[in-house]
């Protein structure tokens with residue numbers, strides 16, 4: 001993310017760049033920094049790799065069966081999932097100073113209530129992926145989300161840690177388990193979905209997700225429709241509801257964008273075009289927003305406009321990601 005580097009200038013040490021830029025944007029993974037490589041051993045693909053080595057290198061989490069049904073519930077032709085990665089202050093954990101923290105805090109104080117009101121006005125559900133310690137910092141968020149009685153809460157790490165950088169599988173497993181436990185206590189329901197913080201999928205991450213019994217993951221980007229993840233050649237039973245960089249507010253606004261460029265109108269047009277083709281192809285449209293980024297005034301106005309546009313089409317099923325995953329999982333003839 002060269003533009004982000006330019007924006008942050010030399011006041012920000014290189015090692016912080018990944019943490020300051022990305023949430024679910026794969027190009028913003030901290031692993032890109034040469035000073036913070038993934039601790040887990042990853043064998044690079046080189047000109048000397050054998051076919052078998054290349055197959056193994058890419059084999060952890062691949063596209064299996066496509067799971068788009070012939071029709072969605074009530075004959076709908078497209079499923080629409082609005083998802084929010086509620087990162088707030090935790091993107092600043094390497095630099096926890098008042099001003100950068102306040103950028104994230106805005107997400108809890110202002111954006112989440114604003115988003116919940118918008119969703120209520122339109123009576124549409126959404127899925128919120130929240131790091132456990134984000135709930136600790138803002139315990140009012142979960143009751144506020146649950147009070148609307150139509151939303152889902154999913155796992156998004158403990159402190160929004162980058163899983164490939166955790167260091168060992170046992171520790172990564174512990175973090176995942178305590179994140180599930182924390183969300184279960186906070187929401188009264190065991191979460192069934194997970195989205196990796198900063199799209200950080202290490203070599204063992206998928207195995208841990210599968211063993212933890214998740215119904216679905218929403219971290220990968222390999223298709224525009226739901227699919228079953230195949231791991232090392234074996235169907236896993238875990239459903240992927242893939243995201244995209246194009247449908248991610250962070251890609252356009254970043255953390256410190258001044259709101260004038262790119263124009264929120266232009267972002268609306270991109271999202272609209274993405275939805276239009278999903279509607280035409282009868283698949284699925286997933287939007288990924290970050291409250292402290294996309295919940296700013298000029299941007300959430302465009303989100304409202306997008307929801308209004310989508311609702312103007314006949315045959316749209318707004319659903320939580322859990323509802324979509326449960327629907328596509330049902331066996332059909």
Ligand SMILES: [Zn+2]
Nearest residue numbers: 023085087198
């Ligand atoms: Zn995130």
